[in-house]
Amino acid sequence: MKEINxxxxxxxxxxxxxxxxxxxxxxxxxxxxxxxxxMFPYPSGEGLHMGHAFVFSLGDIYARxxxxxGFNVLYPIGYDSLGLPAENAAIKxxxxxxxxxxxxxxxxxxxQKAMGWSYDWSRVLWSHDPEFYKWDxxxxxxxxxxxxxYRKKAPVNFCEKCQSVLAxxxxxxxxxxxxxxxxxxxxxxxxxxxRITKYAEDLLKGLDKIDWPENAKKRQRNWIxxxxxxxxxxxxxxxxxxxxxxxxxxxxxxxxxxxxxxHNKLIDLVTPERxxxxxKFLKKIKSVSxxxxxxxxxxxxxxxxxxxxxxxxxxxxxYAGNFVLAEYGSGMVMAVPxxxxxxxxxxxxxxxxxxxVIQPIGENESYDGKSMKEAFVGYGKLVxxxxxxxxxxxxAKGHITTALKIKKLGREKIQYKLRDWLISRQRYWGTPIPVxxxxxxxxxxxxxxxxxxELPKKVKFGKGNPLETNDKFVNVKCPxxxxxxxxxxxTMDTFANxxxxxxxxxxxGNKKKIFDSKNANYWCPIDQYIGGPEHITMxxxxxxxxxxxxxxxxxxxxxxxxxxxxTQGIVHASDGxxxxxxxxxxxxxxxxxxxxxxxxxxxxxxxxxxxDKDIIWDEKIVLGSNKFLKxxxxxxxxxxxxxxxxxxxxxxxxxxxxxTENVESFKHNLAIIKIRALFDSFSxxxxxxxxxxxxxKILHIYCPFITEELWEKIGGKxxxxxxxxxxxxxxxxxxxxxxxxxxxxxxVSDIMNILKIVKEKNGKxxxxxxxxxxxxxxxxxxxxxxxxxxxKSVGVFAVNDKAxxxxxxxxxxxxxxxxxxxxx
RNA sequence: GCGGGUAUGCCGGAGCGGUCAAACGGGACGGACUCAAGAUCCGUUAGCUUAGUGCUUACAAAGGUUCGAAUCCUUUUACCCGCACCA
Numbered sequence: 001m002k003e004i005n006x007x008x009x010x011x012x013x014x015x016x017x018x019x020x021x022x023x024x025x026x027x028x029x030x031x032x033x034x035x036x037x038x039m040f041p042y043p044s045g046e047g048l049h050m051g052h053a054f055v056f057s058l059g060d061i062y063a064r065x066x067x068x069x070g071f072n073v074l075y076p077i078g079y080d081s082l083g084l085p086a087e088n089a090a091i092k093x094x095x096x097x098x099x100x101x102x103x104x105x106x107x108x109x110x111x112q113k114a115m116g117w118s119y120d121w122s123r124v125l126w127s128h129d130p131e132f133y134k135w136d137x138x139x140x141x142x143x144x145x146x147x148x149x150y151r152k153k154a155p156v157n158f159c160e161k162c163q164s165v166l167a168x169x170x171x172x173x174x175x176x177x178x179x180x181x182x183x184x185x186x187x188x189x190x191x192x193x194x195r196i197t198k199y200a201e202d203l204l205k206g207l208d209k210i211d212w213p214e215n216a217k218k219r220q221r222n223w224i225x226x227x228x229x230x231x232x233x234x235x236x237x238x239x240x241x242x243x244x245x246x247x248x249x250x251x252x253x254x255x256x257x258x259x260x261x262x263h264n265k266l267i268d269l270v271t272p273e274r275x276x277x278x279x280k281f282l283k284k285i286k287s288v289s290x291x292x293x294x295x296x297x298x299x300x301x302x303x304x305x306x307x308x309x310x311x312x313x314x315x316x317x318x319y320a321g322n323f324v325l326a327e328y329g330s331g332m333v334m335a336v337p338x339x340x341x342x343x344x345x346x347x348x349x350x351x352x353x354x355x356x357v358i359q360p361i362g363e364n365e366s367y368d369g370k371s372m373k374e375a376f377v378g379y380g381k382l383v384x385x386x387x388x389x390x391x392x393x394x395x396a397k398g399h400i401t402t403a404l405k406i407k408k409l410g411r412e413k414i415q416y417k418l419r420d421w422l423i424s425r426q427r428y429w430g431t432p433i434p435v436x437x438x439x440x441x442x443x444x445x446x447x448x449x450x451x452x453x454e455l456p457k458k459v460k461f462g463k464g465n466p467l468e469t470n471d472k473f474v475n476v477k478c479p480x481x482x483x484x485x486x487x488x489x490x491t492m493d494t495f496a497n498x499x500x501x502x503x504x505x506x507x508x509g510n511k512k513k514i515f516d517s518k519n520a521n522y523w524c525p526i527d528q529y530i531g532g533p534e535h536i537t538m539x540x541x542x543x544x545x546x547x548x549x550x551x552x553x554x555x556x557x558x559x560x561x562x563x564x565x566x567t568q569g570i571v572h573a574s575d576g577x578x579x580x581x582x583x584x585x586x587x588x589x590x591x592x593x594x595x596x597x598x599x600x601x602x603x604x605x606x607x608x609x610x611x612d613k614d615i616i617w618d619e620k621i622v623l624g625s626n627k628f629l630k631x632x633x634x635x636x637x638x639x640x641x642x643x644x645x646x647x648x649x650x651x652x653x654x655x656x657x658x659x660t661e662n663v664e665s666f667k668h669n670l671a672i673i674k675i676r677a678l679f680d681s682f683s684x685x686x687x688x689x690x691x692x693x694x695x696x697k698i699l700h701i702y703c704p705f706i707t708e709e710l711w712e713k714i715g716g717k718x719x720x721x722x723x724x725x726x727x728x729x730x731x732x733x734x735x736x737x738x739x740x741x742x743x744x745x746x747x748v749s750d751i752m753n754i755l756k757i758v759k760e761k762n763g764k765x766x767x768x769x770x771x772x773x774x775x776x777x778x779x780x781x782x783x784x785x786x787x788x789x790x791x792k793s794v795g796v797f798a799v800n801d802k803a804x805x806x807x808x809x810x811x812x813x814x815x816x817x818x819x820x821x822x823x824x
Numbered sequence: 825g826c827g828g829g830u831a832u833g834c835c836g837g838a839g840c841g842g843u844c845a846a847a848c849g850g851g852a853c854g855g856a857c858u859c860a861a862g863a864u865c866c867g868u869u870a871g872c873u874u875a876g877u878g879c880u881u882a883c884a885a886a887g888g889u890u891c892g893a894a895u896c897c898u899u900u901u902a903c904c905c906g907c908a909c910c911a
Contacts (some may be wrong), residue, residue: 215828215906222827222907229911245911258911292849296908323909333911341825342909417910533905607849609837613830614904621836624849631864670838673848750876752867757875791855791866813876 004633006597006705013708014113022722023118025074027506027522034071035523036063037502037562039539040078042494043104043126045089048111049603050571050579050617051532053589057602058568058611058666061529064701065663066528067236068725074523075118076126076505079105082133083262083494084162084178087429091454091461097429101128111590116598116704118721123508125499126286129453132504133431134452135514136496140434141445142553143194149423151443153190155262155326156422163187163464164426165191167493170538190661191424192433196545200224200416202559206322212565215728216536223537225417230401232334232410234238234307236269236318241307244415248404249396251338252385253357255347257307258319261285262326269318271304278303278320285322285749298323298346309334310409311400312386323345327419329786337375338367344375357384358393419480423493428459428466430491438478438485447479453487465489498539499546502526502561514555521557529562532570540565566666569614571605572792575810587617599703600626606668606702628676629706632699635682636710642686646734651681652691653732659698660728668702675699689714694726716750740780747771747781748789755792770795772804772811772820781819 017023027033038059041052056295063075063573074239081101089505090100105126126133143149157166159176170177171184196203204224207217229246234257243257245797259266261282270278281301300321307318323342324333337347337354347354354369358380367376379393388396404410424433432453446453456473459466467473467489478485506523507515525547531539547561572578580586592601603625609615655678662671675698683689694713700707711720751769758766769790773781775798786794797804799811799820804821814820 129869218828219906225910227910243911247911321909323911325910328910335911340911342911415910417907426847537906613837616836617851618836620850627863628849669848673838676848747876748867752876754875756868761875789866810875818876824877 004597004630004744006599007594009709010114010116010593010598010705013705014116016708017118017719017721018113018121020719021122022719023075024120024122025072027519029072030328031070031072033074034066034528035074035526035529036066037076037505037526037530038806039529039535040080040498041108042083042085042649043079043081043101044085045093045100045104045107046109046581047104048115048589050587051587053115053601054571054605054611054615055530055532055568056112056115057243057605058566058668058706060115061602061663061668061701062530062666063118064704064721067721068697068723070700070724074505075120076123076508077112077117077121077127078120078123078505079108079127080494080498080500081105081126081128082427082430082497083127084164084427084429086128087427088162088178090429096457097721098128101126101165105803114593114598115589116602118704123505125501125504125508126408127431127494127501128429128455130452130454131511131610132501133497135500135504136431136492137434137446137451137453138448138514139500139550140431140492140496141448141451143549144435144445146549146552148195148198148549149192150195151190151192153188153264154193155186156189156191156355157184158187158189159184162427164424165189165422165424165540167422167495188262191422192492193420194545195424196421196541197416197418199545199548200226200418201414202412202548203418203541206544206548210560210563211564212562213567216533216540216565216567219536220541221543223418227415227417229413229415230397230410231330231413232404233310235310236305236307239268240409241332242330243332243334244413245334247325247336247339247393247397248400248410249379249382249388249391249393250336250339250357251309251334251400252382252388253338253355254314254316254334255337255353255355256316256319256335256343257347258321258324258333258335259303260324260326260331261300261320261322263320263324263331264326266303266320267665269303269305269320274302274304277301278791281320298342298349298567301345302350302351310404310407311330313364319346319350328417329415335425338369339375339377341375341377344372355384357382357691359383361392407808418541421493421545423496424490425493426465428455428461428491430494432467433488433490433492435488436476436478436485437488438481438483440483441478441480444478444480444485450479455491467491472630477759494544495539497752499542500550502543503550505554517557519553520555524556524560525558525560527564529565529566531565532819533567536567566612568611569609572614572616574616574618579617587619592619592622596622596626597629597705599706600629603629603702607672610757611666628679629703631708632679633710635679636692636696636713639692639714640686641689641692641714642683644688644690646732647737648683648687648691648738649729649732650734650737651663652694652726653729656694656698656726657728657730657733660725663701671698673703675702693723696720697723697726697803739817740777743777744780744786746817747819747821748786751786751790751794751821751823754821758823766792766823768795768824770797770805770810770822770824772797772799772806772822774798774814774819775800777816777819798816 038056061211063073067073086101089096090097093739157171159166159182161179161182176182176184227246229244230248231242231244233240233242278301300319303318303320305318306315308315337343338356339358356367356369382388382391382396421435434453436444438444456470460469474487476485476487503515503520506519543561548559551559575585603621608621655674658674659671680753696707696711706718767790778798781796782793783796799814810820810822
């Protein structure tokens with residue numbers, strides 16, 4: 001077989017598509033819209049990796065599919081070019097992030113075109129463009145106005161390597177999400193936050209109306225972490241201190257109260273005589289990282305104060321403890337050692353009373369605080385709880401809450417695990433936060449008209465935030481009083497950009513507005529979003545939050561960004577580990593393209609397994625795809641149109657039907673098997689034009705280059721890229737052809753079996769084969785084909801053929817669908 | 825600790841109550857073609873048995889539901905992933 005010059009074909013069609021701008025779309029189309037989106041990539045200097053090749057191919061396949069189905073498909077691309085990774089990479093390369101990013105993007109574009117992805121390049125955007133991040137700043141100002149953005153001092157996660165604070169979502173196992181070897185430290189700093197918690201309930205409820213994988217929804221629900229409980233006021237030194245509990249039924253068992261060691265009002269609780277002890281304890285805690293904290297034993301120190309239990313007036317000691325989160329609930333808990341394992345351990349350690357107030361129902365055993373080995377955390381019957389004795393836990397919760405409500409010392413409360421989003425980063429390569437600090441006026445937002453606050457190019461990289469090294473940037477007039485002001489030098493978390501970029505695509509050139517609502521409402525929400533599992537609790541929470549906020553602003557009509565979401569698997573290296581440069585196991589898409597062609601790579605990536613599963617890269621997976629495409633090319637290249645035959649028509653229609661369903665549900669592995677089977681059934685005598693076109697169309701979504709080339713070759717009109725998805729003609733699907741085919745297969749295997757047995761018996765091979773077929777099935781069996789399959793000369797006779805050769809009368813064994821066989 | 829997932833033949837991987845010794849690809853083996861190699865084509869690839877048949881053992885392990893299980897349920901084991909002192 002002649003080598004096929006894939007590279008020539010690819011370049012040719014890349015150029016044609018680009019020249020004719022065939023993937024550019026407009027809102028004016030009469031077709032129904034469809035918005036397909038892959039998450040926009042961070043343009044790393046290393047170019048595309050296999051994971052990119054995989055996800056974006058999935059997006060492109062789907063976009064092409066919908067386009068052929070007659071939708072007005074928006075399939076845009078952009079670059080998440082702002083952010084820490086770019087800054088760090090640039091510093092390492094000794095370049096300015098702006099230059100570095102520009103180069104990286106160029107490289108990315110080249111490779112993306114090489115992959116054949118059908119983007120509307122006219123809408124391309126990059127987040128380091130001031131015309132883009134201007135709107136980041138604009139949204140921020142709106143959030144400030146609405147009280148969604150705010151500043152507070154809080155214990156925050158700090159990564160030494162990033163030299164910056166991190167969001168809660170960016171801390172993984174106590175480590176920085178970018179630096180697996182860097183423990184995150186807890187620091188107390190004043191920072192900017194976005195009040196995502198205000199949308200906690202909406203974020204939870206919205207999940208019910210979107211078509212996302214159940215797993216993704218569960219993880220988000222888990223992350224939002226709604227729990228219903230009671231907020232109870234404990235009085236300490238004449239002041240009310242609320243605590244949150246999901247177990248108000250255990251309130252009579254409270255023997256102490258613990259306030260978080262990170263609580264900002266902790267000092268108010270400490271009595272003078274305990275101050276030294278408490279300070280010692282705090283110092284000890286401070287020196288441990290968050291990671292170590294997790295493995296640490298529960299520890300605490302008595303503050304010297306006592307809290308009054310509102311239900312019975314009992315006074316209990318107040319401790320400061322390392323196991324209470326300052327950021328959850330009120331940063332303080334009521335401790336019931338008999339019925340909570342952490343409280344139990346703490347009480348044991350410090351010799352605090354353990355009062356049992358719940359006894360299990362239906363068990364002989366009853367608990368006693370002194371002899372307990374661990375806390376009884378289950379539900380049961382109340383004891384030692386005054387008027388509530390005998391109630392079941394479930395009932396008692398309500399009754400006790402009501403009793404507290406009457407005293408105005410308690411109330412029902414819904415608590416979420418979700419924290420407000422910390423967006424300040426002490427780094428250069430991000431969207432500047434548009435505020436100015438003025439000694440007189442305080443925190444003053446930059447005027448909308450003065451946006452964007454541009455990142456100055458001249459900064460010095462080194463220790464600390466590079467932005468502070470540019471005096472012109474830092475020292476500005478106060479927008480309010482025109483006095484001396486100091487500009488905020490923190491920049492925004494990179495996830496701010498990705499939280500609304502999908503909207504900008506709908507009107508990317510707009511210089512006056514963030515986007516035209518008409519355009520956004522036309523294209524959005526995204527019909528099919530595609531991305532990795534790692535984004536479920538970061539980007540996908542944030543983008544939903546921004547969408548809800550922008551809806552509240554009245555800019556858009558919908559409150560969920562993506563109706564459908566597909567999570568693709570991760571591409572692992574051949575050693576099973578993640579592909580990474582340091583491990584030296586990276587395979588670059590470009591290498592494979594050069595060797596086998598882009599179509600081969602695209603086909604291979606989605607046919608090796610179901611795309612929602614992780615795949616282990618192995619060059620072998622490319623081999624089969626490559627062979628197949630060569631055969632296809634060869635076949636069509638030499639194709640002379642033949643006649644339509646009912647069998648092929650049936651097969652074609654059936655294949656189209658099945659492939660359509662498979663593509664719709666991202667089961668490309670199965671779709672491709674069917675496409676291959678269809679091809680295998682094509683006769684050497686050629687196929688008719690309609691069949692040829694149908695085949696090329698369905699293959700096209702996977703292999704756009706070669707199919708364009710062959711489309712042209714067989715005289716197709718225009719581009720296949722802009723043709724139409726073949727319609728299924730159910731009437732043409734006839735199962736009898738399948739049955740006939742199966743019968744032939746069975747006959748072949750029967751013959752092979754007999755040949756084998758005969759060889760074993762006689763010690764030598766038979767030379768000829770005769771089969772005897774029921775007369776009306778005679779057309780199913782072709783002598784030449786059978787001979788080829790079996791590797792022997794096969795004679796085909798009808799059972800009633802007088803001239804048949806049948807020395808052993810085997811023709812009598814023939815049945816419908818099962819010919820008699822004789823070998824000699 | 826909580827939550828999610830996965831376990832299939834030499835390998836990757838379909839299958840999700842009967843039509844399953846199990847799609848498809850890769851590998852291996854045998855054959856055709858060739859002077860030869862490659863490519864291509866055909867076949868074989870659990871075991872025994874048999875002129876195209878039948879049987880046995882099989883889908884991590886053990887139980888169960890069912891007329892019937894790779895497929896459903898329970899328990900166990902192993903691996904992967906997410907969350908994690910959330911009161």
